[in-house]
Amino acid sequence: MRLTALLTATICLATANVLAAERPNILLILADDLGYSDLGAFGGEIETPNLNRLAASGLQLTSMYAAPTCSPTRAMLMSGTDNHLAGLGAMAEAIQPFQRGKPGYEGYLNQQSYSISELLRDGGYRTSMVGKWHLGLAPEQGPDRRGFEQSFTLLEGGGVHFKPTPGSTAKIEQITYRENGQPVELPDDFYSTDFYTDKLIDYLKAGEGSGKPFFAYAAYTSPHWPLQAPDAYLDKYRGRYDTGYDEVRLARIARMKDKGLLPPNFQAAVPLPVTPLLPGWQQLNAQQRQVEARKMEIYAAMVDNLDHNVGRLLDYLRQSGQLDNTLVVFMSDNGAAGERHELFYPPGPDTDNSLQNLGRRGSQIDYGLRWAEVSAAPMRLFKGTTAEGGISVPAIVQLPVSIRRQGLERSVARVDDLAPTFLALAAQPEPGDSYRGQAKHPITGRSMLPMLQGKGRDEVIMAGELFGSRYYREGNLKLLGLVPWAKPGEAPKPLRWQLFDLSSDRGEQQDLLSSQPQTVERLKQAWQAYARQVGVVAPPQAAKP
Structure with a gap:
């Protein structure tokens, strides 16, 4: 009896391992407010060696699109359909009186929509998530209720990247973290990007013996406002942006042409006109230039740190022998952010935006519209608009080694195409207009898998x-x-x-x-x-x- 049971268990374990090997893992990495040209692979001057290597070994998508802002993109990503059907017809924070109570404007990922994590979990994947959720604040709306078996998340759309200061009254520090739906206490040395990576690696390690493939979602909050970075990164980019907006932007466009991302005759968007309320570099005095350059130095530090943490995830997968059987998708959730958050998040009594403290605990600054135009280069406008600079995002895909190819992929795709792509790669059928007895909005995105395999794409x-x-x-x-x-x-x-x-x-x-x-x-x-x-x-x- 014992021998029979042992043989049966061995066969079952072997079968599970074979199935896991046949169905690839999926790692989805989402940056927050990263501009089209910020990465080195996309022409940027910021040091991003890990993402550059990922782009070189995989596909660089030059025509990937998202929604104009964060939560609508996340709703499309999770549901595989339009944000107006998924509950985020407008961001929850921006629903207008005439929209309240209307279908598709619930302000959270509604129950009429699918969740790709639920579908993959039900199909035999182990599912985990870290980072920004932004798809509902109520307990029944969290990631633990939408298919993630393990999750450590920020529920709101943004906040300080360090541990909030106890007793602070600043709105930016009034944020909610949950692990598997339960309140958590952050460590004193918490920094968002570093901690999320630690936690996701822990989740993946814990599941190594399960015999199941994984779906892991790293929803980083970097480089979203407020500009804050660990001390080790804060001085790395000093002086690199002293030449101002235009020179940095033009240098990026030139590098994009050298890399073949743009044709030699590409006509880049023209920055917005100079006005008293929107000065150019030449209209700033020496002190203003110092502050403006410092903002971009901190932004670059955040992107650099983000790249380091992406490298940590890839190193773990490589060292554990899982990378070759993993689909890796990296993208931003929308275009570069030019909004002025201080209009909605006023400084608190303990806010310290002195030049010496910028980027550290207690500071809360944006990098501003002019640097957003640099990050969005060569596109027009930025986050919050439906112009190309608002919805065109940098994206990199590395396929499992068995179907991998390299190069520039210029076909058009959008964030709602990811869910059907994941299902196709997992050999799971799309579920149609109902699931487990509940009516659902069908997945309307189109699988990118043929495109990624070099088989072309129908007219968009x-x-x-x-x-x-x-x-x-x-x-x-x-x-x-x-x-x-x-x-x-x-x-x-x-x-x-x-x-x-x-x-x-x-x-x-x-x-x-x-x-x-x-x-x-x-x-x-x-x-x-x-x-x-x-x-x-x-x-x-x-x-x-």
Whole structure:
């Protein structure tokens, strides 16, 4: 009996190991507010050797897209469908009165949507997550209730990267951490990116003997505001940004052309006009330049530290013999961030934004719109818009060694294509419009697997909307509708439509609106059909184009 039981257990374990070997692991790494040209592989001057090596050994996706901001992207990533169907038609923090209570504007990943972690868990994967959740604050909305067997997460959209100061009244320090749904006490030496990596490696090590493949999601909060970095990184980039915005931006664009990321004749976007409220480098005095350069030095330090931690994850997988059978996906959640967070997160009584303390505990600064234009190079505008600089993101994919290929992949894909890609690689069928007796929004993203294997991609049709700005893309034609900024107290400004041919003008500099009126009208109608299909809720005065 004992011998029979032993043989049976051995056979079962061997079978499980074979199945695990046949189905690859999946490691998804999401950076927060990383700009298109920040990484060395994408033309940046910041030192990112680990991500550069990943890009060299895999595929560099030059036309990967996300939503304009973080939680809508995360909803699309998890659900495999449009953010308006998944519950994040607007960020929870920005839902307008006319949107409250409407389907798709719940402010969390709703139950009508799939969760890729649930599907992979039910398909035999062990699932773990660390970092930013931003898909619901209530206990029943957390990652532990949406398919992650192990999770250590920040529930909100952002906050200090160090351990919050006890008793602080600053809004930026009022944040919530949970491990497997339970409150946790952070260690005194907590720094977000370092700690998340420690925790994810611990989770992966704990599951090594399970015989199951893993789905691991590292949702880093770096380099999201506030700009804070460990002391070991704070002085590394001193002096590198003293030349100002334009020189750094132009150098990035030149390197992108040298790398073949851009054609030699690429027409980059033009920075926003200089105004008293938005000065250029030449309009700053010496003290202002010192502060501005310091901001970018700290931002670069955060990206450098992020790269180091990605390297730690890859080293663990390599040393444990799991990397060759792992799909690794790295991307940003949206374009570079140009917003002024201090308008919504005022400094507290203990905030110290002195030059000497920038980047350390107690400071809370953005790097500002002008550096965001640098990070977004060569694209136009930045996070929060549907222009290319808001939704184009750097992305790197390394396939399992059995199907791996290298190079630049220029085909168009979007974040909602990841869920069906993971299912295809895991040999799991897409579940359709119901699951376990509950009606669901079907997965509408398209598997990227054929594209990643070099088998091409059908002509793209994509559409999106956030904060009233919108786009409809058919092939290389992009109809772009932007809501111009209004100063506090000003009446909302009317939507401005533009048309661009991205095959020759990804910098969005040559507006074709007046020369192709029939195309514009057709794409407007297509956008309206999309808006009806996914349930976009527009303000009454903007209900019609």
